[in-house]
Amino acid sequence: MSLDNLNNTTLEQAKHSFMQCCTSSQWVNAMAIARPFSSIESMLKHADAVWDKLNESDYLEAFEGHPQIGNVNTLRAKYANTKALASGEQSAVQEASDQVLHALAKGNTDYLNKFGFIFIVCATGKTASQMLALLEARLPNNRATELANAAEEQRKIFQLRLEKLV
Known part of the structure; x- marks a missing residue:
């Protein structure tokens, strides 16, 4: 368009x-x-x-517009089911080891339980290991800090999607 x-x-x-x-x-x-x-x-x-x-x-x-990563199977499937504008944003996860996928799934569950919303990261260009490192670095934050972090990551995501849109 x-x-x-x-x-x-x-x-x-x-x-x-x-x-x-x-x-x-x-x-x-x-x-x-x-x-x-x-x-x-x-x-x-x-x-x-x-x-x-x-x-x-x-x-x-x-944030609710993003699929939640609940387990390793949904983590693998997540990127196959995203819309065209999201394609490629998280493709590095498909090449991740099972160990990294399990750690990401557990970290995402821990994050949701702690903050009440899913882990949001602009994953373009990041490997699954890099995303795991970001998740682990953000887990110790308080909710206000993490809400601000997630909002900034969401901003990066919609900026990329807007550029793809037009």
């Missing part, structure tokens, strides 16, 4: 497109209403500005 097509599509179609980038309904609505964008850069800048004004419940809604 081109930026021109996104700018000229219906409101509902635009919402559907933006929902593929981030599942916060407040963010999606604000992005769809803000059209037309004069450039990709202005769209990306606006996306960040909207994100910065959202609250915790909006962030949690966005």
